[in-house]
Amino acid sequence: MLKIYNTLTRNKVIFTPIEEGKIRLYVCGMTVYDYCHIGHARVLVSFDVIVRFLRSQGWEVEYVRNITDVDDKIINRANESGEDSATLSQRFIDAMHEDEALLNIQSPNQEPRATDHMDNIIAMVTTLINKGYAYVADNNDVYYRVSRFEDYGQLSGKNTEELLSGARVDIRELKEDPRDFTLWKSCKEQEVSWQSPWGRGRPGWHIECSAMTKSCLGASFDIHGGGPDLPFPHHENEIAQSEAANGCKFVNYWMHAGAVRVDGEKMSKSLGNFFTIRDVFKKYHPEVIRYLIISSHYRSHINYSEDNLIEAKSGLERFYQTLKHYTDVEPCDISLMVGSTFYGKFVEAMNDDFNTRVALAVMYDMVKAINTAAKKDAEDARGLMGELKAMAGILGILQSDPILFLQGGDTNEEGLSSGRIEALIAERIQAKVDKHYARADEIREELYQKGVLLEDSHEGTSWRRK
C-alpha cells in the first residue's frame, strides 16, 4: 500500500490513482541558463528513485519532466555572452543530459520544452481571458486576475489578504491588483518573442507548466513534483491557471523535495553558494552524490559538505567490499522476491513515502547476512546477493564495477599510476615470500601515505584508494 506525503493537505495519505494501475507524474525541471547544481541533482535523483521504485512495483508510470527554455534569465545570460538564447539553452540542456547520465538518471517519458508549446500557452491564456480569469492591460501584458480564483493560496497556505500587502508592484506593470501575475509579457520586436493575439511577446513564468501538463498528461493528473521553493508562487499559480482554464481538479498529490544546505543556509542561485554537479564530479564518483541524496529522506533538508561526501563514499565502500566477491551474480528477478523477508522490509519502507534511508538500512543488514553466510553457505550468500543487487537497481546505486569504484578514490592527484602500484605490490609479495617483512611493511606504508590501501587475502593482494 503506497503512502505519499501530500503538500496540499500536509499529511501522509494512501495513494489512489486516477486510473487503476497508472500514475501520471509531472516534475518541474530546469530553467536552462546554467549548469545543474546539487539542488537540481536532488530533485532529479529523488524522482528518479521514486519512478524506478513505482515501476518495480508494477505501476505504469508516465513521467514527464519539463525544460523551461524561455525566460528572462536565459535572455539576460545570452545577452551577456553574446550568444543566441536558443543556442545557450541548448548548450545547458546538453550539459544537463550529460550530468543526468553520470548520475544514472533514467530519461522521463516526455521532456517537453516551453518553446515547443507556444500554441498551447497562447490557447490557455486566451481561455483564461474569455472566462474572465485574465485581462489584457494597457501595455498589452496579460495578467491573471487572482481575486477571481477563490481557492488561491490552497497549496502554500497563504492568506490572500496578507499577500495583498506584501506583494511587489513593478512600475511597468498595470495590474488591477498587486497579487495578479503575468501570463503574457509583451515585448519589443527584436527581443525573443512570439506572435500572439496581444501582439508580440513571451509567456510569463508558470503558464508554460500549465500548458505542458495539459498537453502531456491531460487536465487532471496524479502527482506533481518539484523543488522546495516551488510551492509558492509557481505551483500555486499553476493551480490557479489550470483549474480556472480547465474547470477541473488539477493535481491530486503534490510532492516537494527538501532543500540542500551549505553551512546551514539553503543552496541557491541568489545566495551564490551553490556547487555545480560537474564540479563535484571532479573529486567524487557520481554515485557518491547519488548515495548522499538517497541516504536521507527526500523531504528533509540535507547538508552539503566535504565530510558528508566522505561519509557517503565510506558507506558505498561497505557495499562494494562485499559486492566485489560476487561480480558474476545477476540481480534477482523482482517477481521471484515476493517471499523474501529483506525485500518485504525494503518495499514496506519505500511504500511509506519513499523512505530510502530505511531501505538502505535493510540493504546493510543484507550485507552482514551475506558476509556471514559466505563462511558456511556460499549458495545462500549468492542468493541474497542477487536480491541485494535487485534492490540496488531500484535505488539506482551500486551499478559500478566494484574494483574500479574502490580503486577510484578521490583523484589521481598523488600521481601514482595503477601500473606503479601493481609493481610495488609485486615487489612486496616477493618480500613476503622471502620473509622480508620490514620491506613489505615499508612498501605498504609508502603506498598508504599516497592514499593507497593494500588488502591481502587468499586470492592475493588487492588495493584501493582511500
Place this chain on the structure above:
RNA sequence: GGCGCGGUGGCAGAGUGGUUAUGCAGCGGACUGCAACUCCGUGUACGCCGGUUCGAUUCCGACCCGCGCCUCCA
C-alpha cells in the same frame, strides 16, 4: 509580521507510547607475519519546562534555538 518545517548517541540519519534502527568514526576481541577487509562484542541518544499516562524521545501545552516560503531560485 504571516504561514510552515525541524531540534535524536562523537558525526550522519530513521523510527517508535514500554523491546537492537542503520551507516561512519571510536574501543575490546577473532582473523592476519603486521595490517586492511570481514565477523563478534561494545554506547543509560532523544532541546528545555510542565501536563496526560502504570509508563513518553514518541501524545498535548508553553518556552528556547535553527531553518524554509512570503521576491528570481530545485
